Amino acid sequence: QVQLQESGPGLVKPSETLSLTCSVSGYSISTNFYWGWIRQSPGKGLEWIASMFHRGNTHYNPAFQSRVTISVDTSKNQLSLTLRSVTAADTAIYYCVKVLTSYDPGNWGQGILVTVSS
């Protein structure tokens, strides 16, 4: 059973860098699939941020591309997200996901609330 658990600071100051980690259990991220991050601002819809294949192929939402980096650490079976120069608009619940495909339903973490405030 695949499980994803997000971790990181719940509060980040404006203009600073948001760093999140996702620990994956029950599946080796070096085996297959894209892994990524989705966020949801308070009271708003879902927004895909970025995804990465274990071999290094990455895809970024153009809305974030200049500020975001996604990476994987296969030795720790972890996925990471770095979002630079954050503003209050980056306040959201950030979800770690195993991206679904036509033959696999994917998985979601429970999400982590990150608030950007001084």
Next chain:
Amino acid sequence: DIVLTQSPANLAESPGDRVTLSCRTSQSVSNNLAWYQQKPGQAPRLLIYGASTGATGIPARFSGSGSGTEFTLTIISLQSEDVGVYYCQQYNNWPLTFGGGTKVELK
């Protein structure tokens, strides 16, 4: 980017009613379309993927149909626990995109 338009934005129906939610995509996504249910304070829960394949543990009253650019999620008999926001998502092209959601309430 592929734009997903969901309709209606809100709906209120009585328990036992048949409910139909629509998702239209700005270009063909084949059958690479998923539906999620989200309740307050919870992560989205996958209902349907591949446009019509039910996810594990999803009640049979939920069904999906469609292909190309027009998709439908049907709840055959609305239950009180089905209240929430429903999102469609396409995973045929990068960037992955979501619809704006349909909020389902009980009348």
